[in-house]
Amino acid sequence: MARGIVSPMMADASIAEQEEAPLVWSARWSLTTRILAVNILAIALLAGGFFYLDTYRTRLVDTRISEMQDQLGLLDSALEAARPDQRARLIGEFTRATESRLRFYAADGRKLSDSFDHGPPTYTLRDPDLQAWQRDAARAMDRGIDWIVGAPSYPEFTEPAQDTLAAWPEAEATLRSGEAQARFRYAPERTPLLSATRVVDLETPEVMLMTLNARDITRTVRAERFRLAIVIAMVVIASVLLSLFLARTIVRPLRRLARAAVRVRLGRAREVVVPRLPSRRDEIGTLARALSDMTQALRERIDAGEHFAADVTHELKNPIASVRSAIEGLGRVTSDAQRTQLLAIADEDVRRLDRLVTDISDASRIDAQLSRASFEPVDVGLMIESMLAARCARNSQNEDRPRIAFARPRKGTTAVMGDGHRIERAIDNVIDNAISFSPAGGLVCIAATRLGDEVHVRVDDDGPGIEPSQREAIFRRFHSERPSGEAFGKHSGLGLAIARTIIEGHGGTISARDRDDGRPGASLLITLPAREGSDPTG
Template identity: 85%
Template sequence: MLTRADNRAAAAEDLQLVWSARWSLTTRILVVNILAVALLAGGFFYLDTYRSRLVDTRIAVMEDQLALLDSALEAARPDQRERLIGEFTRATESRLRFYAPDGRKLYDSFAHGPPTYTLRDPDLQPWKRDAARAMDRGIDWIVGAPAYPEFEEPATDRAAAWPEVKETQQSGEGTSRFRYAPERTPLLSATRVVDLEAPEVMLMTVNARDITRTVRAERFRLAVVLAMVLIASVLLSLFLARTIVRPLRRLARAAVRVRLGRAREVVVPRLPSRRDEIGTLARALSDMTQALRERIDAGEHFAADVTHELKNPIASVRSAIEGLGRVKTDEQRAQLLAIADEDVRRLDRLVSDISDASRIDAQLSRTLFEPIDVGLMIESMLAARAARAEQGEKPQPRIAFARPRKGTATVMGDGHRLERAIDNIIDNAISFSPPDGLVCVRATRLGQEVHIGVDDDGPGIEPAQREAIFRRFHSERPNGEAFGRHSGLGLAIARTIVEGHGGTIAAGDRDDGKPGASLLITLPAAEEGGAA
């Protein structure tokens, strides 16, 4: 079985934060929303693969173009080949070189016509291009793009200066390379063996600036989207933090002030316009603070009332004790001792009732309720009372009980406490009824409630006093009753017990129109087969 300490430890462990324990709520909201934007930034990884696919596609196209050119050159007459190569390079915006088996360069399209592309010097370009290249390098580093070599035009243009040409000469298979031009645009190359007068290696190079332009344009669009989403996310996060954190801080400050003992001067905001969990929390804290104020005030009033009620018997006992030294006859001494004895009994009753009144709330909150047959409980209680009355000397009013059918008037509760509440009410009725009067007790079930009524033959209760009689130390007593026989806590204790069982107690006139008062207890009826 889990103890209360185990339950507290389990609840604390369930709500414990691990890695974000030191973060404020605003920071957590920002981190969560920015993390979602960071996931969107993964689109840069996609753009890297997109560039790789563009490069692979362009190289595949170059290899197909070289295969078509190879077929065209074999079919063309020797005097037509130069014109065919020129048209090919202009159409594909490429540069074509041919190398002999001994490595000599046999042909260069740039030497027989205008260049189809130009490798630009980055030092002669505006700063915007430098910024774009720096951004390209940064993004490539972030996404972990492969480090491709930089292209430099060979000082001596022979087959040995081109690794792809050497590889093709050795294997007889075409190959390709990716390099960065000086301005950081892709320079793609592809090779193929052609057999004209002798086996030669054909090298095709292309400066694919359009790939760089396409990738940069997509990156720019993605960056704009990311910037807009980031700004919107931060603004929404701050708005969310403002609507959550600010009221929580106000509630926390109010709770701290209440904890410091300033409950009376603290105004806990109720946030009536908010219908969410924070509004519910604010209203719950406000109600809790109000209940705390009422409890504090009740405690202070109770302490003041206790002090007032204890002073009179204590002063009487002191006066009696001081008088014992001055009296001279045994009769006077006996009178003083009787007064002291009565005052000590009165103090004992007060202390017992005060103790019960101060502990009932806490005890009821820990009590395990069980089904109680109110009819059987009242019947046994009245039987015990009748036995005690037979031994007493003073005549008591008769008590009539209209007992309900067995099992019909059943409530969930603490039998000892309920018996105490009903006994206090019957005591009150007897004290206000004449010796030859009749106190009527009834218990009935009406719908989902059990009603317990006690009627007396006394003078009745004025409407203005029907709420005051349930206050602690209410002092209005029947005519002729000796002072101090009652503590003034009986009906207050009864109300505390009844309300602790979820019921109500009220005073009124008798239903039959006769003189006297009627006190009615209303309790929730126990469900069939109910258990605590």
């Protein structure tokens, strides 16, 4: 049953729908793809650790070069203090301790001495063509990571064919400026080959060149990259598994709901079961139950529409058949009296059809009208008082009609929120029903009171009462139980059905019961939610 009250939740939902930003770049992505994309983005941020490793390698190289320059400074001081015959031994001990190679060049560019000429090499440049494929793979990976992180491009080192000062740009720069220089190159196996220079003043000024193959830097960086790769691989596996689990718990139930919604839309199955997912207490469970309730309400509305159409067809057939019979009879009768009688029958049936069409129109539209109505404060007591005054003015000459007694409540105690015209129509239909069942000279008693958070409107009549088995049936459309002696067709059978629709559209109820005072007759009770903030005491 549609409700006329626009709740704050519905208003908030409407605002949220209006304010929700549309998806642009991800509109065509499935939920599974989006979940994976978000998790992979987090992994990509973790993979940014490779950038840190490049910075870490740069710091290692800078630290090693700084150490080499400090060591050359100490060696310079030691060589100046040593006797000439001690210098060769001092240089040998230095190169073995630092695993480096020392060359000395004269100012004219000639190589004066080389530590490798006076002892075994302290390092060896390896030929990559003679190494295993694993080393080639490691070097390829190094190049790939350097390209990804945008590492600087360093020159490749080759041993000079003519080992002179001119073969070493950093040594030439030191000779010209007198300042220490350093250079980074890649050895053939792609390990750092570092060089540092310094001017030493022995018998004559010389340029001292120190070279070092820092394989340990490459080993350290590769080890850290391997550890980071292990961590990223584990995170990727865990993230993919968690993403698939999350997608399974989200996407699968949504697909089930979508398939059920499609079956409901196609309408091929009379009873489509929408899964309610009772075990889920999250938003998807709430959605499933809301869709199930919506489907049930839609099914009930469709059934009600079908029943209503069948009832309308049944109710219209009788007066139409009567009008057709009267019109056909006009062509056969010859006396004016018979013709007048047939015309009177046709006129009465046309009036009955007019009442039926009017009531059917109201009954079919009232739900939709209530759902769009803007509710305002309504004082039910004042409304009933005005209704009865107008009714009394219309029927002042009819002394056979039942009398009406109204117990007026205090002003302001029976305020509700609603559509005043619709509530008046509902109460008027209930009063009409009570009058139609009350005998001539009978009494219809009306009372409006405030009880807690509800406003009660009670209408009692002096009629025969309503059997308990019929107390729900009287609110069905086209209910045909009428008082004895009433002319056929005076009522459409929609009055109480319209009244229930209006009252329930305001969040209230209407029911039939026995009178509280024990007297014969029926009592119809209307309850409506009282207006918040109204004074129950008046």
